[in-house]
Amino acid sequence: MRQLGQRIAAPLAACLLAAPVAAQDFSEGSEAKSWNLAAEQPARFEARVVDILCELTGDCPENCGDGRRQLGLERSADGVLVYPNKNAQPAFTGAVVELLPYCGREVEVDGLMIDDPDLGARNIYLVQRIREAGGDWVKADRWTGEWAEAHPDAPGKGPWFRRDPRIRAEIEAHGYLGLGEEADAAFIEDWF
Amino acid sequence: MKHRMLSAAVAAMMATPVLAAEGERVQITGEMIDTWCYYSGVMGGPDAVQGTAHHTCALWCSAGGIPVGLLAEDGTVYMVLKIEGDDGSAGGDTQLRLASHTITADGMLYTRDGINYIVVEDVVSDAGITNPNHEDFGPVPGFAIPDPNQ
Structure with a gap:
C-alpha cells in the first residue's frame, strides 16, 4: 500500500510541477x-x-x-x-x-x-x-467608432490613421520615415 | 497523515502561478517597436517591422493603443508600461513621440508568464531613429507612404 502511494504521488507531483510550462x-x-x-x-x-x-x-x-x-x-x-x-x-x-x-x-x-x-x-x-x-x-470592434466620436472635426479623407491629429503632427515634424523632410523627398522620388 | 501531506503539497503547487512578480533594476538599450506587428508577423518578418521602414506604421499602432515594446540588442522584447512617470501605455503621448527611437532605459523589470515588462524610470539617452532599413524593405506596409502618383 505504501509503495502504491509513492507510485501515485510521484507522477502526480511531476505532472503538477510541469503544468506551468506545458x-x-x-x-x-x-x-x-x-x-x-x-x-x-x-x-x-x-x-x-x-x-x-x-x-x-x-x-x-x-x-x-x-x-x-x-x-x-x-x-x-x-x-x-x-x-x-x-x-x-x-x-x-x-x-x-x-x-x-x-x-x-x-x-x-x-x-x-x-x-x-x-x-x-x-x-x-x-x-x-x-x-x-x-x-x-x-x-x-469599438475602437474606430470611439475615435470618430472623439475626433468629429479631424481633417482629411480616409481611415482614422490618415486623419489622426497626433499622427499627422508627428509626420509633419519628422516625415514618414522619421528622418525629416529631405530624407522623405529623396526616398519618395526614388521609390515611386 | 500521508494524505494530508500530499494535499498540502498539491495545494502549494497549484498556488504557485498566482504569486506576484518581483521587480529587478535593469538598464536596457533598444528600439521602441510596435509589438503586434513584431509578434504576429502580419506585416512580414521581424527585421521589416522596425526602423524607418516601419516608422509610420509604428506611429499608427502606438496611437491606436497597441502595446509598445523595447526591442533590445539581443532580441529580447520588453513591454513598456510606464516612462518617466507617464503611465499612458495605451496610446500615450510619450510612447508616440519615441516610436522607432533607439533609447537606453533605466528602470524596473518584471517578468510574468513568459512576458517581460519594464517600468522606465529614466530615459538615459535617446539616439533618435538609427535603423535606416527603408533602403532594404521600402515602406512597411507598402501603403504607409501615400503614392504621390495617385
Missing part, C-alpha cells in the same frame, strides 16, 4: 476567425480583466487607469496573465477600448493566441469578442 489548449468552443498568422491558435477562455501595471507593481488607480493603461486577462483556469495586444479590427488598433468596460470583472473572451518561441511571443492575444457570464457576446 502549453494548454483553449481552442474548444472557439469561433475565432483566422487572420492567417503563422503562430495563431483559436483561444476561448474565462478571465478577469486587470490593469497590468497595477498587477505587477501595486500602483492601482481607479477604473484601471481610465483607458491610459494596458489591460490584461488573468485566465481563470491557470492564473496566467494573457496580454491582449489587439482588438478585432484590421486597423492598427489595440484592445484597451474593448476591455475597459469590464475592468476588474470576470469575462469570457474568444480570439487568437500567439505563441511564437522564435520571436519570444508568449500569451499574446487578439480579442475578437467578449461577454460576461450569462451575457451576450460583444464584438471587440
Whole structure:
C-alpha cells in the first residue's frame, strides 16, 4: 500500500510541477476567425480583466487607469496573465477600448493566441469578442467608432490613421520615415 | 497523515502561478517597436517591422493603443508600461513621440508568464531613429507612404 502511494504521488507531483510550462489548449468552443498568422491558435477562455501595471507593481488607480493603461486577462483556469495586444479590427488598433468596460470583472473572451518561441511571443492575444457570464457576446470592434466620436472635426479623407491629429503632427515634424523632410523627398522620388 | 501531506503539497503547487512578480533594476538599450506587428508577423518578418521602414506604421499602432515594446540588442522584447512617470501605455503621448527611437532605459523589470515588462524610470539617452532599413524593405506596409502618383 505504501509503495502504491509513492507510485501515485510521484507522477502526480511531476505532472503538477510541469503544468506551468506545458502549453494548454483553449481552442474548444472557439469561433475565432483566422487572420492567417503563422503562430495563431483559436483561444476561448474565462478571465478577469486587470490593469497590468497595477498587477505587477501595486500602483492601482481607479477604473484601471481610465483607458491610459494596458489591460490584461488573468485566465481563470491557470492564473496566467494573457496580454491582449489587439482588438478585432484590421486597423492598427489595440484592445484597451474593448476591455475597459469590464475592468476588474470576470469575462469570457474568444480570439487568437500567439505563441511564437522564435520571436519570444508568449500569451499574446487578439480579442475578437467578449461577454460576461450569462451575457451576450460583444464584438471587440469599438475602437474606430470611439475615435470618430472623439475626433468629429479631424481633417482629411480616409481611415482614422490618415486623419489622426497626433499622427499627422508627428509626420509633419519628422516625415514618414522619421528622418525629416529631405530624407522623405529623396526616398519618395526614388521609390515611386 | 500521508494524505494530508500530499494535499498540502498539491495545494502549494497549484498556488504557485498566482504569486506576484518581483521587480529587478535593469538598464536596457533598444528600439521602441510596435509589438503586434513584431509578434504576429502580419506585416512580414521581424527585421521589416522596425526602423524607418516601419516608422509610420509604428506611429499608427502606438496611437491606436497597441502595446509598445523595447526591442533590445539581443532580441529580447520588453513591454513598456510606464516612462518617466507617464503611465499612458495605451496610446500615450510619450510612447508616440519615441516610436522607432533607439533609447537606453533605466528602470524596473518584471517578468510574468513568459512576458517581460519594464517600468522606465529614466530615459538615459535617446539616439533618435538609427535603423535606416527603408533602403532594404521600402515602406512597411507598402501603403504607409501615400503614392504621390495617385
